[in-house]
Amino acid sequence: MKDYDEVDPEQYERMYDEIPRENYMKEHWRPLIEESIEKYCKGKEVLDLGCGYGRYTTIISKYTENVLGLDISKRWLNHLKTKKNISNIIRADAHSIPLKNKSFDVIVTIGLFEYINRNIVIKEMNSILKSDGFCIILVPNKYSAIRIVGRLIGRVFRREYAANEPSKKEMLKLFENNGLELIAYRMDDGLIWLPNFLDRLVGKRIYHLIGNFFKIFRENPFSNVMLFIVRKHN
Numbered sequence: 001m002k003d004y005d006e007v008d009p010e011q012y013e014r015m016y017d018e019i020p021r022e023n024y025m026k027e028h029w030r031p032l033i034e035e036s037i038e039k040y041c042k043g044k045e046v047l048d049l050g051c052g053y054g055r056y057t058t059i060i061s062k063y064t065e066n067v068l069g070l071d072i073s074k075r076w077l078n079h080l081k082t083k084k085n086i087s088n089i090i091r092a093d094a095h096s097i098p099l100k101n102k103s104f105d106v107i108v109t110i111g112l113f114e115y116i117n118r119n120i121v122i123k124e125m126n127s128i129l130k131s132d133g134f135c136i137i138l139v140p141n142k143y144s145a146i147r148i149v150g151r152l153i154g155r156v157f158r159r160e161y162a163a164n165e166p167s168k169k170e171m172l173k174l175f176e177n178n179g180l181e182l183i184a185y186r187m188d189d190g191l192i193w194l195p196n197f198l199d200r201l202v203g204k205r206i207y208h209l210i211g212n213f214f215k216i217f218r219e220n221p222f223s224n225v226m227l228f229i230v231r232k233h234n
Contacts, residue, residue, distance in 0.1 A: 005073050005074065005075045005076075006075075007075075007076075009052070009053035009083075010083075012053065013055070020199050020200055020203040020204050021194070021199050021203055021207070023204070024189075024203065024207045028211065029138070029189065029225065032227060033056065033059075033136070033138060036136050036229060037059055037063060038063050040134045040136060041060050041063050041067075042064060043063070044104075045064075045103065045104050045130075046064055046068070046107070046108060047068050047104045048069045048070065048109075049094055049108065049109040049112060050070070050094060050110070050111065050112030051069035051076075051080065052073070052111065053076045053080055053084070054080035056108060057069040057080060057086050060108060067086075068089070068099075069089040070089070070091075070094070071091065072091065072092065094116055094121045094124065095121060095124065097124045097125075097127075100128065102127075102128065102130045102131065103128050104129055105130055105134070106134045107136070108135075109136070109137050110138040111138065112139075113166065114139060114163040114166070115164070118166065119174070122174055122180075123178065126178050126180070131232060131233070131234060132231060132232065132233065134183070134229060134231050135230045135231075135232075136227075136228075136229055137227070137228045138226070138227050139166060139171065139225065139226055139228070140163065140165040140224065140226075141165060141223055142165040142166055143167055144165075144222055144223060144224040145222040145224070146191050146192055147165060148193075168187065168221075171226065175228070175230050179232065179233060179234055180230040180231065180232055181230060182228065182230055183229040184228075184229040185227060185228045186223075187219050187220055187221065187223035187226045188215065188218075188219065188220050188223055189207070189223050189225065190208060190211030190212070190214065190220065190223075191210075192222075
């Protein structure tokens with residue numbers, strides 16, 4: 001977690017405007033995530049699990065006053081408190097969430113599942129989620145077009161690849177094993193791996209073309225990330 005604490009939150013946030021591939025992902029997914037947040041979080045008790053610098057905590061706070069941001073990074077939580085004006089925060093590890101059982105209507109977790117033990121964390125989430133509560137989960141796709149290439153390049157140059165992305169099949173099995181019903185999911189961005197100079201020149205046009213092509217099939221198995229909405233029944 002030391003490396004995570006060393007990342008500058010403001011620099012991390014700027015990359016979504018400065019790097020075309022990141023900007024495309026923001027433009028594609030952020031409206032869809034906000035739509036889900038509005039639908040399921042309005043007026044509810046919500047936990048933003050792995051909230052980071054608060055990109056989505058601030059969106060959740062537009063629809064409910066009862067949102068708690070949880071993260072393990074002191075630096076990122078301080079940024080959330082001082083720069084985003086969100087004071088309802090807690091520093092904790094997602095593998096051992098120090099909150100009461102059945103205390104939240106909705107759990108939102110974005111960009112966390114690739115860095116944790118998913119079997120442990122999903123059980124923690126299930127414990128603090130109320131009956132008939134919802135989870136909104138955005139997670140990278142193990143078989144995305146850009147990540148397959150990234151892993152291959154990492155092996156060639158012997159670079160450490162820290163993330164452990166799940167596949168769609170793994171996520172569905174995880175939900176099934178923990179009594180969570182799949183309500184909806186999306187896999188439809190068009191991101192592929194391009195060298196930086198091509199990303200700057202034509203990247204966004206290519207990503208949009210690929211995304212539009214896969215709309216014919218209503219799902220892109222090589223989508224960079226996956227969005228899941230699940231519901232707890234017990």
